[in-house]
Amino acid sequence: MAASFSVKLNCRYYQSRFPQLDEIVMVNVNRIQDMGAYCTLLEYNDIEGMILMSEVSRRRIRSLNKHLRVGRNECVAVIRVDEVKGYIDLSKKRVSTEEAEKFQERFIKSKTINQILRHVADTLKFQSNEEFEELYQNTAWAIDVSKDKKGACYDIFKKAAIEPSILNPLNLDENTRDALLNSIRRRLAHQPVKLRATFELNCYSYEGIEAIKHALRAGLMYSTGDPPLQINLIAPPEYIMTTTTLDQNEGVAKLLGALAVIKQSIEEKHGSYNILVEPKIATELDDMELENEMKHRELANREVDGDDSNSEND
Structure with missing residues (x-):
């Protein structure tokens, strides 16, 4: 009996390995300590950051547990990035309700793109994160760079479900292109x-x-x-x-x-x-x-x- 395909592949949503200063990102709260809350940045391959206690609320707080909960997703702003040491400091209080609502749309689109490409990787039986990253490089990242906008590939993929030729400029072999189109149509066509x-x-x-x-x-x-x-x-x-x-x-x-x-x-x-x-x-x-x-x-x-x-x- 053939072995089932079960390789767990991971890749960040965007080409840059770290978020930019003042960028809004989606994080998942992992643990809460006196100095702040440790989080994983969901769009950046779960690298770690911290929401500082002083950056949780504009009001005085006595307990972080009243403002943050382990396992919950939060929209936060990046206020410090040290790529050498890997430190990323985050702020919840600097993100307004309006900014959070606008950002959530981008996050959902980027997550959908990730699911589409993950399905392609599964279909083609990729065995390494390097293969998955190359797929991102030739599709989502290439489109984002050409449009100079993170998450821009969502609209291109949606158009491709009806007009496949829109994918022609991408550097894809025939098998990858067919798998990508099937995944796009499966995920985006007639989506309720x-x-x-x-x-x-x-x-x-x-x-x-x-x-x-x-x-x-x-x-x-x-x-x-x-x-x-x-x-x-x-x-x-x-x-x-x-x-x-x-x-x-x-x-x-x-x-x-x-x-x-x-x-x-x-x-x-x-x-x-x-x-x-x-x-x-x-x-x-x-x-x-x-x-x-x-x-x-x-x-x-x-x-x-x-x-x-x-x-x-x-």
Whole structure:
């Protein structure tokens, strides 16, 4: 029996081995210590950096654990790079909400490119990181350099799914080009999007919980066909409504319609409705943050009964 292909290949997303000063990067928090939090830079082959304690928040903090969590991804700014010693200092407080939202789009695109090229490497049974890096050099990095923009190759790959000749300028042999096109079409052609809205429901009248359940059921019944709707509880009184669709405009319209039905239903029972986040595309990062938030709230609820005055010292 032939041995299965199981070589674990790794490569940074961009040609430069280190991030530039002031660049925003995505990191995963590994461990938290008194001086700061050690992280891996996800776009730069998991090299290590540190979010300094003084760079976590603009407000005075007593405990890093209240601002950072192990295993969570964070958008941070690079404030120091020592390529010789390998030191990379990072700042969370210097990244605004608007900058983080804009950067997340680039990160998701670059991650998608990585998945496409990793699938090509798997198809062609690459045996070394050098082969994987050469593939990056001849595709994603070459495009990024020509466009002078990190992550620029995503749009080129997406066009290639319909117009393969756009890949002709790349230095690829026939087998690699065919594998790349198949991977692009597999990943990018007719890609559905997930849409999500977050809202609150409260009802303190006699019907209370039953009125909330009735409103949620009414919202779900608004759409009986595609795209299907789903409602999940985050933590009372917050709920999320999601749908996955190939047509973003249609999906947004379905969510808005269902939310309008929920609002009408709960207000008829003298309850209240409040939209927290309007319908928008939910990225993989959004999903991870939502999952972390739900786990955090669940853990907090479990600990309520066992809390005492010595449970945590700031």
